Amino acid sequence: MTEASANIGVVGLAVMGSNLARNLASREGNTVAVFNRSYDKTEHLVTEHPEAGFVPASTYAEFAASLQKPRTAIIMVKAGGPTDAVINDLVQVFEPGDIIVDGGNALFTDTIRREKAVRETGINFVGAGISGGEEGALNGPSIMPGGSDESWVTLGPILKSIAAVAEGEPCVTHVGHDGAGHFVKMIHNGIEYVDMQLIGEAYDLIRRGTGKTPAEISEIFAEWNRGELESYLIEITAEVLKQVDAATGKPLVDVIVDQAGAKGTGAWTVQTALDLGIPVSGIAEAVFARSLSSKPAQRAEATSLPGPSSTGTVADPEAFIEDVRQALYASKIIAYSQGFDAIVAGAEQYGWDIKKGDIAKIWRGGCIIRAQFLNRITEAYAENPSLQALVLAPYFRDAVATAQDAWRRVVIGAVETGVPTPAFSSSLAYYDGLRADRLPAALIQGQRDFFGAHTYKRIDKEGTFHTLWSGDRSEVDAVDTH
Numbered sequence: 001m002t003e004a005s006a007n008i009g010v011v012g013l014a015v016m017g018s019n020l021a022r023n024l025a026s027r028e029g030n031t032v033a034v035f036n037r038s039y040d041k042t043e044h045l046v047t048e049h050p051e052a053g054f055v056p057a058s059t060y061a062e063f064a065a066s067l068q069k070p071r072t073a074i075i076m077v078k079a080g081g082p083t084d085a086v087i088n089d090l091v092q093v094f095e096p097g098d099i100i101v102d103g104g105n106a107l108f109t110d111t112i113r114r115e116k117a118v119r120e121t122g123i124n125f126v127g128a129g130i131s132g133g134e135e136g137a138l139n140g141p142s143i144m145p146g147g148s149d150e151s152w153v154t155l156g157p158i159l160k161s162i163a164a165v166a167e168g169e170p171c172v173t174h175v176g177h178d179g180a181g182h183f184v185k186m187i188h189n190g191i192e193y194v195d196m197q198l199i200g201e202a203y204d205l206i207r208r209g210t211g212k213t214p215a216e217i218s219e220i221f222a223e224w225n226r227g228e229l230e231s232y233l234i235e236i237t238a239e240v241l242k243q244v245d246a247a248t249g250k251p252l253v254d255v256i257v258d259q260a261g262a263k264g265t266g267a268w269t270v271q272t273a274l275d276l277g278i279p280v281s282g283i284a285e286a287v288f289a290r291s292l293s294s295k296p297a298q299r300a301e302a303t304s305l306p307g308p309s310s311t312g313t314v315a316d317p318e319a320f321i322e323d324v325r326q327a328l329y330a331s332k333i334i335a336y337s338q339g340f341d342a343i344v345a346g347a348e349q350y351g352w353d354i355k356k357g358d359i360a361k362i363w364r365g366g367c368i369i370r371a372q373f374l375n376r377i378t379e380a381y382a383e384n385p386s387l388q389a390l391v392l393a394p395y396f397r398d399a400v401a402t403a404q405d406a407w408r409r410v411v412i413g414a415v416e417t418g419v420p421t422p423a424f425s426s427s428l429a430y431y432d433g434l435r436a437d438r439l440p441a442a443l444i445q446g447q448r449d450f451f452g453a454h455t456y457k458r459i460d461k462e463g464t465f466h467t468l469w470s471g472d473r474s475e476v477d478a479v480d481t482h
C-alpha cells in the first residue's frame with residue numbers, strides 16, 4: 001500500500017506539467033506526486049530531478065493513494081479530449097471533497113461543463129488559466145483560477161506559493177466561479193495577440209519608414225522599454241531583433257518565414273466576443289493578420305498587385321519614431337480597454353464576480369503581457385470600479401489625448417505608403433466610433449426598417465416605429481423587433 005505522503009499532484013508531465021511540478025516541489029512544505037499516461041516521461045522527470053523528491057505513480061490508483069486528503073491534483077495535458085479522459089480516470093479514484101484542477105488551456109465553456117459534471121460526484125473541479133509558458137511554469141506563472149470558494153481555501157495557499165510575485169504580491173487571485181479563470185486566461189491571450197501585432201506593426205513602420213536595420217530598431221525597443229511601454233513583449237522584441245543568424249550572418253528576423261502560427265485562443269476570444277456583442281477589433285485584426293500571413297500561395301501571387309505611388313523613407317526619422325511610439329501606446333490602451341469590456345460582458349453573462357483591478361494586478365508578473373502599465377489599470381478600477389470603458393479613466397483619457405495626433409499621423413502615413421497597420425488603424429477607428437456624438441447606425445436602422453420592417457426608435461419620443469416605405473411613407477407605431 002502506497003503511503004499518502006504528497007500534498008499535491010501533477011498529471012501530465014510534458015513541458016508545462018514537468019516545470020510546474022518542479023516549481024511546486026521547490027516550495028517549502030510541498031511533496032509532489034507525479035503521473036503521466038506514458039510512464040517513461042514520469043521516470044525521466046524523477047531521474048533528472050532527484051532534488052525534487054517526487055513521488056512517482058504508474059497508475060491512477062497509485063497516484064490517488066500517494067495523495068493526502070483532500071487530494072489535490074493539477075492536470076497539465078493537451079486541452080480538449082485528453083483533459084476529459086484524465087478527468088474521467090481521476091474521478092474513478094478520487095473521493096468527495098478532493099480537488100481536480102485543470103491547468104491547461106481549456107475553452108471556458110468546456111470548463112463550465114466539466115465543473116458541473118464533476119460537482120455531481122462531490123469532487124471539486126477548478127479550471128485554472130496558467131500563463132507564462134515553460135519559464136513561467138518553472139519559476140512562477142500568473143495563475144487565474146476559477147472554481148468554488150471551498151476549493152480556493154485549499155488551493156489558494158498552494159497556488160500563491162508557486163505564482164510569480166509582482167511588487168510583493170503573488171500573481172494569483174480567485175477570479176470567479178466555474179469557468180471564470182479560463183475565460184480571463186482566454187482574454188489575456190487575446191490581448192497578447194494584439195500586443196504582439198501592434199509591436200509588429202511598429203517595427204514594420206520604422207523599418208520601411210526609416211530604412212533602419214533590425215539591430216538599430218532593437219535599440220529603439222530597448223529604449224522604449226525604459227519608458228511607459230515597459231513590458232516583457234517590448235523587452236523580448238529588442239532581443240529578437242538584435243539576434244544574428246549564425247548560418248548566414250543576416251538578422252535572424254530576416255531568415256524566419258513570415259507566417260505566424262496560432263494555437264487558437266485568439267480565435268476563441270474573438271468568437272466569444274462576437275457572441276457577447278463586444279467589439280474586440282484589435283484582437284480580431286491580430287488574429288486575421290496571422291491568418292493572412294499564413295496563406296503563402298495567395299500571397300505569392302498577390303505581390304504583383306499595384307501599391308501606392310508614394311513610398312520611400314520619412315523626412316524626419318526621429319520625429320517619426322516618436323510618433324510610432326505614441327501610436328503604439330494609444331493602440332495598446334484601446335486593446336486593453338476592449339479586453340476589459342469583454343471581461344465585464346462575460347462576467348455579466350455567466351454571473352461571475354470578477355474584480356477587474358485584481359485581474360490587472362495578477363498580470364503584472366509571470367505572464368506574457370506583463371507590463372508596468374497594468375498598475376495604471378488597477379488604479380483606474382480602484383478609483384471607479386464601474387468605469388464604462390477603461391479608456392475613460394482620467395489617466396488613459398489623458399494618455400490618448402497626448403498621443404492621438406501622432407497616432408493619426410502614423411495611420412495616415414501608413415495608408416499613403418501602403419504599410420499594413422490593421423491593429424493601429426482599427427484601434428483608432430474604434431476610438432473615433434466610441435467618442436462619436438452621432439453614428440451612422442441611425443442610417444443602418446433606416447435601411448433595416450426599409451428592407452425588413454425591423455423598426456427603429458426616435459430620439460425625441462418613447463416607443464418603436466416603422467415607416468410605410470412601400471406605401472405613403474407615413475410613420476406608424478410598431479412592435480420592437482430589434
Ligand SMILES: NC(=O)c1ccc[n+]([C@@H]2O[C@H](COP(=O)([O-])OP(=O)(O)OC[C@H]3O[C@@H](n4cnc5c(N)ncnc54)[C@H](OP(=O)(O)O)[C@@H]3O)[C@@H](O)[C@H]2O)c1
Nearest residue numbers: 012013014015016017037038076077078079082104105133
Ligand atoms: N506550452 C505552453 O507554453 C503553454 C502555456 C500555457 C498553457 N499551456 C497548456 O498547458 C497544457 C500542457 O501543455 P504542454 O505543452 O506541456 O503539453 P501538450 O503537448 O499540450 O500535451 C502533452 C501531454 O498531454 C498528455 N496527453 C495527451 N493525450 C492524453 C490522453 N488522452 N490521456 C492522458 N494524457 C494525455 C501527454 O501524455 P503522453 O506523454 O502520454 O503523451 C503529455 O503529458 C496544455 O493544455 C497547454 O495548452 C501550455
